Amino acid sequence: MSEPIKRAAEIAETSQPKKVHLDDRLDQKGYAPIKAEFIVENTLQDYDDEAAETGDRVKDDRSNRSKKGRGQNKKRDLKQRREELRLCSAVLNPAAMRECPFGEKCTNTHDIDLYLSKKPADIAGTCPVYDAIGYCPAGLKCRWLGSHYDPATKEVLKLEEKIELAKKNDYELNKINPESRVKLQKNKYDFVKANPYVKYLDTLVQSEANIAKRQEDVKNNVSTYVEPPFTPAEKKRIDLKGAKIVSPLTTVGNLPYRRLMKTLGADVTYSEMALALPILQGAKPEWALPKAHSSEYPGFGVQIASNHHQQATKAAEALANETTLVSELNLNCGCPIDLLYRQGQGSALLDQPSKMVRILNGMNACSGDIPVTVKIRTGTKDHKNTAVSLVSRVLEETHVAAITLHGRSRQQRYTREADWDYVAEVGKVVQDWNIKKQDNKDLQDTPPTWFVGNGDCFTYEQWHSAVNTEGIDSVMVARGALIKPWIFEEVEAEQYLDKSATERLEHMRQFANYAVDHWGSDEYGIENARRFMCEFISFTHRYIPVGILERLPPKLNERPPKWKGRNELETLLGSTDYKDWIKITEMFLGPASPNFQFTPKHKSNSYN
Known part of the structure; x- marks a missing residue:
């Protein structure tokens, strides 16, 4: 059993919900029909279905619902904090240092030994970026530094064959x-x-009071648009x-x-x-x-x-x-x-x-x-x-x-x-x-x-x-x-796939690797990746496995009661508590730093 799956089982065992025996099954419109043996509590879960379309860049000003634990967390602060001690990019690779363009005015440290002494312990395993493209642009700042750094020569390692292959097949x-x-x-x-064409379009907006003049304007502006x-x-x-x-x-x-x-x-x-x-x-x-x-x-x-x-x-x-x-x-x-x-x-x-x-x-x-x-x-x-x-x-x-x-x-x-x-x-x-x-x-x-x-x-x-x-x-x-x-x-x-919890966790691993590849393997990049992974899990946790449904097809707008999975990992992946989402990210991105902060978009996910 892999380390992430072992870790998932340990986490799930500590928060395994107790089954509640129900006298009556929920039978109402919008209810997801889960088999009785998997229902934990007859409270329907609440979701915010506008999260996918609105995100955080555009705020909807509709008032919050008054009921506690419902509605959106409007004022989420999602900016990740930077490291307190930051290493200058000029010394990311000691074996290939360059002159700092800011000189003495540089606000970051150039003391490599000091930085490494203050840096959090490495995350276990191989750096996903180094593994994918043959080198790690984060250099000494990488949280998996031990997988591509030689302390004796103070050199950040590179794999030339992988680098060449990545240039052809793996880039942004x-x-x-x-x-x-x-x-x-x-x-x-x-x-x-655009400039001449916008002028032409502007004439189409003008008043039609003087049609003859308008037609003449259109004709003149079209003639100025040299390249059709x-x-x-x-x-x-x-x-x-x-x-x-x-x-x-x-x-x-x-x-x-x-x-x-x-x-x-x-x-x-x-x-x-x-x-x-x-x-x-x-x-x-x-x-x-x-x-x-x-x-x-x-x-x-x-x-x-x-x-x-x-x-x-x-x-x-x-x-x-x-x-x-x-x-x-x-x-x-x-x-x-x-x-x-x-x-x-x-x-x-x-x-x-x-x-x-x-x-x-x-x-x-x-x-x-x-x-x-x-x-x-x-x-x-x-x-x-x-x-x-x-x-x-x-x-x-x-x-x-x-x-x-x-x-x-x-x-x-x-x-x-x-x-x-x-x-x-x-x-x-x-x-x-x-x-x-x-x-x-x-x-x-x-x-x-x-x-x-x-x-x-x-x-x-x-x-x-x-x-x-x-x-x-x-x-x-x-x-x-x-x-x-x-x-x-x-x-x-052309059939339903009852994906196992292990298979679903593998998709999470893929996402985590791609996220680190995109946002970087340093502290800031990892916490950015963690935040977006939590946003992703805010949707994936809503999946109800085919094997625990009483009937098919599942419907997107049906709401489930609180349920448990067929094993501890499946229960964890279906958790509505954002703290469990962070625990899932820690399987691949290491422990969340004290600076990490995440507030779920929907208030119901803020509560156990």
């Missing part, structure tokens, strides 16, 4: 040139395509027919998670939603979002949100220029969060089709050979679906490569199930448009517009049912891929 894409980011920050970036935009036929081709697609997910849809999903069968992944304005301001955190692992391309999309064609058009040009390998740019017209909605972004564009069309056309004109796609909802209000008319207009007036429809309105949020009948209705509109294009000589050579459904997909049966529906090319999976990361393995096998 889409890192912006530092000089370009500075130009954005100083408002000196040259938008060769790419036609749809010249764009990169994307093929979403039957593709296994992971939805853009804020916070939890980070690079290590997407990399894990690629190993588990995903074909298409998306960046976390980036806001167009910070992109144009050269904000470092925003430009970190388009980064992708080499395994994600082709099939990697960057999602942006914007409320104006000027921002979206320029952001599209900047992303096309500064990212090396992107398969599509996706405009978010579905985010329901109040802050974005009030700013005219996300789902606010559903009620402003003219603005949406201008934004999509501007992005398409300035994104080079990168195709543009859009994600929408059924509408902004319940029982007032507008997607049919909206999609018809988008198809007629733009050249989007794909449309994704979340089968809920903005007002609905995550209440009630997604309306797949309406999704199919909209899919028929797209299908008819693709057929109509074949009769148009100017559009015959253009690729079809793909249509993707989204909402509540949690089983292989739901996925295949949707894909086999006329007009629907594929399904975008969100929460289903967070709670059950192997969902695409089930789609491929």
Whole structure:
């Protein structure tokens, strides 16, 4: 038995819940039917289903529910603290030291012996980064230093063969040139395509009081646009027919998670939603979002949100220029969060089709050979679906490569199930448009517009049912891929997989290794990895093993009573207590430092 599994058993034994005998089984709507012998307490667990879509960068200002232990922990402080004694990067490798650019003004220590004496004890095992790419960029700061450091020669070791192999197969894409980011920050970036095209789009917004003058303005501005935009036929081709697609997910849809999903069968992944304005301001955190692992391309999309064609058009040009390998740019017209909605972004564009069309056309004109796609909802209000008319207009007036429809309105949020009948209705509109294009000589050579459904997909049966529906090319999976990361393995096998606790723990190990590879193996990087791993577990703990359910299929919106697993490890992986989530991370990332802090997004996870 491996050390992580032994550790898991020890942890679980100390907090094993006692079984409560029930006189009556819970029999109500929304109840997950767990076999009686696995039920511990008849209290239904509460979840926050908006966490995947909102994350922490965009705050929803709805008031907390008054009941203790429910609602969101709004003011989470998730910034990890730095080490008290920090080593200067100039001396990370004693055998290859360089001169410190800050000289005597440097605020970090250059005393290697002092730093090593104060440094926490090494984590047992081999450094995941050194094991993956043949060297560790963290050098002496690595928490697994003993696995790649020779104290006698004071040399940080390297494996040249692995380094060369990693350069070919294992690297991160889409890192912006530092000089370009500075130009954005100083408002000196040259938008060769966007500037003239934005001027053209501005004329479309002007009053139609003087139609003749407006037409003359349009004609003049079109003539100033010397280089015509790419036609749809010249764009990169994307093929979403039957593709296994992971939805853009804020916070939890980070690079290590997407990399894990690629190993588990995903074909298409998306960046976390980036806001167009910070992109144009050269904000470092925003430009970190388009980064992708080499395994994600082709099939990697960057999602942006914007409320104006000027921002979206320029952001599209900047992303096309500064990212090396992107398969599509996706405009978010579905985010329901109040802050974005009030700013005219996300789902606010559903009620402003003219603005949406201008934004999509501007992005398409300035994104080079990168195709543009859009994600929408059924509408902004319940029982007032507008997607049919909206999609018809988008198809007629733009050249989007794909449309994704979340089968809920903005007002609905995550209440009630997604309306797949309406999704199919909209899919028929797209299908008819693709057929109509074949009769148009100017559009015959253009690729079809793909249509993707989204909402509540949690089983292989739901996925295949949707894909086999006329007009629907594929399904975008969100929460289903967070709670059950192997969902695409089930789609491929066309059966339920009763993953053992050991297999599920292995997925956690993979995520931890990818997280350290991405954020670094020093103290700060590890605690960052730990924080995002806890965010991931805040979804994976919701998985109810197939073997303890009374009936199939499981439903995404069903809530379980408190339950225990078939063994101690399974019980631990299903724990709702965030302190247990931290214990799981410690199996792979070592003990959490005294500086580590994590507050779960949902208050119910803060209590035993």
